[in-house]
Amino acid sequence: MAPDLNAQTAKDMQQARDKVSFDLQTIRDHLFADRRNWESFEQIERILRKEPVFDKSSRDFIGRIEAYKRALAITKRLTELQRLHQWTSEQAAQAGRILSEALPITLHDLAFEPVLLGQGSTDLVDQYWELVANKGIQGCYLQTELGHGTNVARLETTATYLPETEEFELHSPTLTSTKWWIGALGKTATHGIVQAKLILPRGKDVGPHLFLVQLRSLEDHSLCPGITAGDVGPKAGGGSAALDNGFARFDHVRIPRKNMLSKFATVTQDGRYIQPQNPKHSFGGMMYIRASMVTTAGWTLARGITIAIRYATVRRQGEPDDRGLERQVIQYPSTYYRLLPILSYSYVFIALGHQTTKSFTALTERIGQGDLGYLAEIHAMLCGLKVLVSTETINGLETARRALGGHGYSMFAGIGRIYADYLPAATYEGDNFVLDGQVVRAALKSYNLLVSTPDRPLGLHSSYLRLLRTGTLNRPVISAMMWQEHAAIIYLLEWRAALSVKSAAQNSDHPDAGINHRLSKAVTEAFVATQVGAMVSDLNQLSPNEASALKDLYLLYLLTTAEAALVDLLAFGLLQRVPDQTHPTRDLRAAINVVCLRLLPNAVGFTDAFSFPDWSLDSALGVSNGRVYEELWKRAQLEPLNQTDTTPGYEESLKPMLAEGRRIASLTKSRL
């Protein structure tokens, strides 16, 4: 009697849960940083799941217009719920994370509102605050243009001050000055903050500044005079279909003088420019978004790895196991070796997100008190973190998707959508390859300072450079045992960063073409490794079972990072083979296998701790009860191509083609 593979899926999932060695609630509280966050999450989720408008069953089948309309309906209901339940903005953000939909309103919350608050004059903020907070207007932030992204200094849009009427005239002088990619600009936003070159009365260009502009009528939503705007079109992989990234051109559009965001720089009535006291103040907005990207990356990766680990647990394929069933796919070394590191990355990024948000809040306070000491260094580190987490999250999602095998290519698997939506994280908020350069510049600057003044105290983000102080510290001692000790691997990764910076500084006359990316990675990974060290120390508050499971997960993160750093470690002579012992690379890889095998029985437990409800995860392969085949079948029945009796296009194309083919075939036959 052949086993019922469909029934087996649910059994496999249950057995995987039975095997989990830790208390789920403890791990969950750890992930959510606090029991109260978890309770708030649960409460909000209960509210959201009841709302029919949040149902996702149509998502895979609708075009952009329907997707956009659905997003507006969701936004409306979400705003109502926030009001009804008096959610804080943090709770509203949590609701958004559970919903997991690309919504135009995100740009209002994440870009328009903070920029207005952070850069607008008190008068302007007072005038608009209630409208903004209550969504009485809908805002967007217009920075990038068709011709310019990262290089803000070269933006072409102009804002010319006209003292006679005390107005600015916004203008798009060229095709390439068209604002482009602006989230929520295409169809949604009524107002926008425009980044434009400020031109003073005698033609002096004092560079980019910000201006608040009304884009659409509050009566009928039609575009205001002089403004041409629309949606920029579909995105690669169908990503963020519901998001109306837009374009806009300004044809001599006038706005009152007070609409300049003038917290730091102003233009007087008669057109004199008053410079900002400290231009660094304006760093805040971008830094805040980058800090929040760490947390987002962690939870995004968590979705992908939940799907992949659950499916790999119930999918059986290939060699028979001891019960004569085919083996669970997750039991194959080539599978768990791909999936478990991604699990460790999501845990590390989530914890790192907590730490980063805390440091960022502390920094903001210090800046408020006028202390700009480590600003540049922290800015560089946030650049590095943004590059690291977005790169690893994109790679991890695709690795997880591919580990699903053939079914991973189905939209119903769910990872494809997460990937397509997340993909632009590599280029927005600074293209990763441009940001690498900023990390490298900061690291080389710190190194040069250390060389010129060796006693200078090092900041948290460059403490690895202490290893270069002559005569202070020895190179790591290499042994097979070291791969079981978090501290030893962290130390090794710090050495690798230090020697990378030193080597780059010494060879700066002849850099190779890949140096920036390698160096940025080495420096950022050393910082993250030390942060992981702090996470491991914090685990002592937990009971032994839970602490040891998490320690293994963090260890796997460090080991995987070290394996990916092997070229550096070997080339810098940090991993010399000890005579009569196995090669350190073999020891390292053996250690990875050992820790993977320890983690394996808890894999499903670790993903359960993320607590994604099925309706939110929206994946046929990631259903919590394991019944993946039933789910694929059910979803396929909803495909619009299956709703008509006749094949679409049959009469016009298929039928005449087949008929002609048969006619010719019969002719040939009769000639035989």
Added chain:
Amino acid sequence: MAPDLNAQTAKDMQQARDKVSFDLQTIRDHLFADRRNWESFEQIERILRKEPVFDKSSRDFIGRIEAYKRALAITKRLTELQRLHQWTSEQAAQAGRILSEALPITLHDLAFEPVLLGQGSTDLVDQYWELVANKGIQGCYLQTELGHGTNVARLETTATYLPETEEFELHSPTLTSTKWWIGALGKTATHGIVQAKLILPRGKDVGPHLFLVQLRSLEDHSLCPGITAGDVGPKAGGGSAALDNGFARFDHVRIPRKNMLSKFATVTQDGRYIQPQNPKHSFGGMMYIRASMVTTAGWTLARGITIAIRYATVRRQGEPDDRGLERQVIQYPSTYYRLLPILSYSYVFIALGHQTTKSFTALTERIGQGDLGYLAEIHAMLCGLKVLVSTETINGLETARRALGGHGYSMFAGIGRIYADYLPAATYEGDNFVLDGQVVRAALKSYNLLVSTPDRPLGLHSSYLRLLRTGTLNRPVISAMMWQEHAAIIYLLEWRAALSVKSAAQNSDHPDAGINHRLSKAVTEAFVATQVGAMVSDLNQLSPNEASALKDLYLLYLLTTAEAALVDLLAFGLLQRVPDQTHPTRDLRAAINVVCLRLLPNAVGFTDAFSFPDWSLDSALGVSNGRVYEELWKRAQLEPLNQTDTTPGYEESLKPMLAEGRRIASLTKSRL
């Protein structure tokens, strides 16, 4: 006066073409393997470009049903043109490549027809051949099921022989036995070849065999009795939207005995099973598809890199160059270091495709003569090549897309579509991680044979193992100069493969979890490197200018492969630092930079040689005249969201939400 960035794009493209050092026609002939292939290409392209039904301007905006109907219309016209111009099947395939559309008919040509021809009895082929060749019926090949992909032995669909009526009864006993993912099955195919377990009269299961089944009526295209079928739903990233990958279940469907594909195994009238003489004969089909995947990978990557190099040539951003214009993006080391290696991969894969097809034809002849000597080894190498080219092509396409910066996320950029369509190449025709295992098994077998019988002659695909014969050959001598010599790098990569196999064999009791993938890569790359060596020798037929340009391209391929292999090269002690000299890794990376700088002026020329017409490439960022901004603008105007005056969903959602927000804001204000 600011420069006109839009006009500059066309100038930059022209200047890039003016700089090309080689004769375009020579490089083109080289790529097409023969002047006649190029002429045929040109002739076909001229015919195709005139056909309105092949127009691509709607592609980015339509849903699956429209996309499917469009694909049928294209197929009908393509079939008419083939008949009209009497194209050979190779010419028809070339037309398909120029068209570059995912069409259901592909599965008829690539799977149904060759399997029928290769495995069907003469009678069956005679009966159906004219219908198949003239598209009087439309076929598909039903292998994978909901519950099984790679592991064919465990497929659940049954074909039970009933001697009383001399029929087979096809049946799907379980949910998981549902045929799934079958290209063209969902809506198009009238006939299918079904892989099913053959059950003999007394219940004996003799494993999977093939059966021809009519699926749909030739009168009205309705499904035949007992058959449930439909489309499996949309794919990740919107890939292959026009392709109706389908599912099917069989409820005791009867077919005549002669419909078993019985070239190698048959069932007699009374139900006795006659076994195949040599089961290896059935390898052919899958091997043919894998061999053709090398060529496809090369041309697919060629599309992506053409787009990326053209855009990076006209996109200017960041630091000013000597004329005060911002630098062309392609001039940044972090850009050309990413793009030029992809260019070299596409050239190598295309040439490798020619070689592989030739070897495969030779192999088929030898097999026809009963010589099965190197079959297993060639089978393993085709597995390795399939893994290598699909992995590198997917990576290369995404690297190219990301190098486009923010605009790369636009569907109009074109790479996103190519990527989403190509993506399943990693899992179809054998999941790459499963195929790795087959490569490794074959390599270890060859190694063990070498150990037991050192004098045994080595096949072409394992000639790297000669290095392990004691006392014959020395390890490579390392110097800075070696990185300029193709032969030296090939030798190094062969040594790496040999030592990898040796080490894996010696440690086979304690394999690490990543060994299969690393080893498969090492072995395959050694083989490809030797093939590149042959390509370089062939260049001597060309004039010096063209030969030297291509030599550099092949050198870059080898250097990049060596850089990616650095962990192995260092861990096996193949790259020891020579005292008082720079570290070999630095020399290698310096060499990459040097060859990139030599190739850079020819980059646009190399992509022009691929000869993609604009209408076929269908990319706003890859237009041959360089006017990328105009093209993005034009395409955005076609977005359906921009065709209505009012924002979709405004009345239902946006208007009430904004009104309510304004009402509450005004209340709060009045309370102040």
